[in-house]
Amino acid sequence: MSARDAILKRLRERTDGPLSAPESDFAVVTHRGWSGQERLERFERWIASVHGEVVHTSRKGWTEALARVLADKGVRRLALGKQHPVAAEARQALVDTEVELVDVNRDIEAWQREQFESVDAGLTSTLGGIAETGSLWLWPTPDEPRLISLVPSIHVAVLDADTLEDTLFDVVEKHGWANGMPTNALLISGPSKTADIEQTLAYGVHGPRELVVLLRHASAAPGDEK
Template sequence: MSAREAILKRLRERTDGPLEAPESDFAVMTGRGWTAQERLERFERWIGSVHGEVIHVGRDDWTEALAEVLRDKGVQRLALGREHPVAAAAREALAGGDVELVAADRDIETWQREQFESVGAGLTSTGGGIAETGSLWLWPTPDEPRLLSLVPPIHIAVLDAESLEDTLHDVMARHDWAAGMPTNALLVSGPSKTADIEQTLAYGVHGPRELVVLVRHA
């Protein structure tokens, strides 16, 4: 009998009953009670404090703001999905324009060099946002792989204002992550940043140097 098997055998033959999870009090992680306006203001303040850029847009004209961002930042090639409503609307609005639309739903090995060297920005949807930390949360899919938000020098994310939650705990509870949390859930709090041994903060070393959040309002 191996050591592993011996340990499991002792656990199975416990005489004091099965192990049970202790009672947990999550009160400190929730219950902020902020209004929708307070959530939005906190989110914008915190993500802005780490160089995230927030642009408020209408539900029906957000693609016009997207086109303006791409133009102002000189983006010539935009990577995005096909199926998600955000990607579909962007494709329709930008079709025939000056920006080349690059499909992201491909095997990474077929366009890895292209993605790292010639894509100017990546566009993604978001699951929502967290007011307490100024964070976005994303659930990558084959249509919108996680590299869209991790590799291009500019990450453009579309966030619906009403999808903001107070805390990460509220997000996990509201969307029942315990029953179906994806393996690649991403939390994005500003552009990529790192600090060297001299504690000098640098942006864009290991990922996007800019994060632009288009916050859509009804």
């Protein structure tokens, strides 16, 4: 019997019965009770407070909003996947533009230098957002590896308004992380930032210097006639 098995055996044979987990009160991290509009307002306020940019658009017209963002920011080379609907729609919309579409589903060693030196922006989908902290959450895949949200100077993320949750606890509970915790979940709250010993924040020192969230609404967004 191994040392581990011996310890577990002693725990199971405790004279006062098996150990049980204490009851936990999670009320402090959930049950905010915000309406959909309140979630939107809180999300936008908090992510803007750390230099994130939110562009409201409709689900029908989001690729046109993407094209405008890329043109305004001078993006010439965009890294993106192929299989996810967000990437597929973007590819179709940008096929006749001057933006070069860079494939990302390949061995990082084959294009590592290219990614750091000549890719202007990365486009990703998101699985949702967190209103309390103004955060996005992503589960990277081979089609959308995490590096395209962490390396290029600009990260463009597509978020559906109806996937916003109040808190991180609500995300974990609703999506069953306890039964299938992702190996590499990403929580993104604004562009990259760091602080020196005097606690002065600096943005864009490493990783994306800009984060643009294309916030898609089921109906036409304010100011979006699409």
